[in-house]
Amino acid sequence: MRIKRNVLEFILGVSRKTYPKEFIGLLRGGPEIIEEVLLIPGSLFGENFATIRLDTKPIDPSIIGSVHSHPGNSLTPSKADLRFFNKTGFIHLILKYPYKDIKDVAAYDNMGNRLELIVEE
Structure with a gap:
């Protein structure tokens, strides 16, 4: 899976600001x-x-998954994360503190299997 650099920088920045x-x-x-x-x-x-109120999620075929941050240093999805993955698409990102670069991000499929994530300019 690839991620645009500006998207990566956005999610890292938002995670730092909400920490x-x-x-x-x-x-x-x-x-x-x-x-x-x-x-x-x-x-x-x-x-x-x-949490996201899934009843407010738009009907939008371009939605492919979810992203959320963990305040600690774990990139491992919790049981609640895995349940959420099954409701929101096929690619899911977890970010860990200190939210500095791609090493603080992990990608998973909706079953919780780790995927490679490549930054695209």
Whole structure:
């Protein structure tokens, strides 16, 4: 999976700004590339959780997955993360503190299998 550099920089920056709370958003793009982040009104950012009201998620075929930050140093999806993955697309990103670069980001499919993530200019 590829991610545009400006999208990577955006999610890293938002994660730093919301820390120690978790950040959450949806990903837009195509089968092999993440091109945008969609922020959903009514999303909740907490110190140990982040959630999107799925009833407010637009009907949009360009939504391919989700992104959220962890306030600690773990890139491993929780059981709640895995349940959420199955509801929101086929590619999911988790970011870990300190949210500096691609090493602080992991990509997963909707089953929780780790995927390679490549930055595209």
